[in-house]
Amino acid sequence: MTFPIQRMRRMRRxxxxxxxxxxxxxxxxxxxxxxxxxxxxxxxxxVVSMPGVSRYSVDCAVDEAQRLFDLxxxxxxxxxxxxxxxxxxxxxxxxxxxxxxxxxxLKASLPDLIVMTxxxxxxxxxxxxxxxxxxxxxxNDETLERLASTAVSHARAGADIVAPSDMxxxxxxxxxxxxxxxxxxxxxxxxxxxxxxxxxxxxxRDAAESTPSFGDRRSYQMDPPNRREAISEMCLDLEExxxxxxxxxxxxxxxxxxxxxEAFDVPLAAYHVSGEYAMVHAAAERGxxxxxxxxxxxxxxxKRAGADFIITYAAGAIAEKLA
Ligand code: PBG
Numbered sequence: 541m542t543f544p545i546q547r548m549r550r551m552r553r554x555x556x557x558x559x560x561x562x563x564x565x566x567x568x569x570x571x572x573x574x575x576x577x578x579x580x581x582x583x584x585x586x587v588v589s590m591p592g593v594s595r596y597s598v599d600c601a602v603d604e605a606q607r608l609f610d611l612x613x614x615x616x617x618x619x620x621x622x623x624x625x626x627x628x629x630x631x632x633x634x635x636x637x638x639x640x641x642x643x644x645x646l647k648a649s650l651p652d653l654i655v656m657t658x659x660x661x662x663x664x665x666x667x668x669x670x671x672x673x674x675x676x677x678x679x680n681d682e683t684l685e686r687l688a689s690t691a692v693s694h695a696r697a698g699a700d701i702v703a704p705s706d707m708x709x710x711x712x713x714x715x716x717x718x719x720x721x722x723x724x725x726x727x728x729x730x731x732x733x734x735x736x737x738x739x740x741x742x743x744x745r746d747a748a749e750s751t752p753s754f755g756d757r758r759s760y761q762m763d764p765p766n767r768r769e770a771i772s773e774m775c776l777d778l779e780e781x782x783x784x785x786x787x788x789x790x791x792x793x794x795x796x797x798x799x800x801x802e803a804f805d806v807p808l809a810a811y812h813v814s815g816e817y818a819m820v821h822a823a824a825e826r827g828x829x830x831x832x833x834x835x836x837x838x839x840x841x842x843k844r845a846g847a848d849f850i851i852t853y854a855a856g857a858i859a860e861k862l863a
Contacts, residue, residue, distance in 0.1 A: 559570035568612030571855035577642040589743035600720035615654035629664030633689040640697035647698035657694040659704040668752040670706040688718035697726040705732040716781035734770035737761035740815030789813040794845040803848025810847035
């Protein structure tokens with residue numbers, strides 16, 4: 541059957557008809573808001589390269605999380621910016637560390653909020669790499685113990701989900717074992733399984749003060765040209781015990797997300813990263829695009845490609861729009 545019998549425009553004629561046949565829905569419950577936590581009290585400092593995003597002290601993070609929760613956002617993911625950094629990232633697994641204090645304060649005030657934590661060393665090391673070093677080499681196996689201990693400290697503080705983002709080999713297995721050994725067998729692991737060495741992390745590194753002091757992350761994060769390798773990474777993480785998988789960045793890697801959706805039945809997350817967020821705002825500020833519209837379209841495209849939920853700096857703003 542072809543034209544004039546077939547007319548695709550019939551079902552596009554009104555907003556309600558379009559709604560009726562809409563294949564993809566976006567709701568606040570699909571969105572997770574990252575929160576940057578800093579020391580101090582009463583702190584809410586805007587991140588210049590990420591309009592609408594601020595760094596909060598623990599008390600202000602609780603207020604912000606309450607606001608997000610009231611908008612229908614079910615989860616946040618925490619990133620800590622410690623006062624002091626050292627070679628092994630001692631702040632990462634300190635039980636009184638910044639993320640640990642934030643997680644317990646959030647769970648105390650908002651027990652139903654899903655608190656996820658980013659498990660990595662880069663915000664806590666003075667060299668800014670995601671693992672411990674030997675000279676300029678980022679050591680894999682020696683880093684696993686630090687990551688496992690960090691994940692356990694987050695769980696102990698009340699985190700509901702731990703999310704390793706370091707890209708060391710074997711980290712999911714190491715974290716699973718450490719969680720189980722410490723009585724946290726019910727804490728799920730959301731693995732940043734296919735995480736690429738990306739230029740889109742620029743604004744995040746300003747916000748989290750985690751730019752490597754030398755070199756880059758290409759020896760541990762994935763190489764952007766590789767597609768099949770992402771499936772290998774994800775298979776390995778599932779074998780090691782990951783409960784959920786993540787693709788990061790999101791928009792520039794929708795093919796990876798779509799492959800992952802085809803290949804796996806586990807919950808799939810996508811991280812709409814800082815640079816992807818900042819670009820929309822930068823263009824909107826110049827009046828070159830309609831920022832709200834493009835942000836919504838971006839998030840819908842990530843869901844359409846296969847994500848079950850999206851970590852995005854736009855979570856709160858979009859939830860306000862959807863309300
Ligand atoms: C930590 C981490 C990074 C991001 C999330 N977790 C930075 C990096 O790998 O350099 C980036 C998030 C963003 O750009 O929004 N390893």
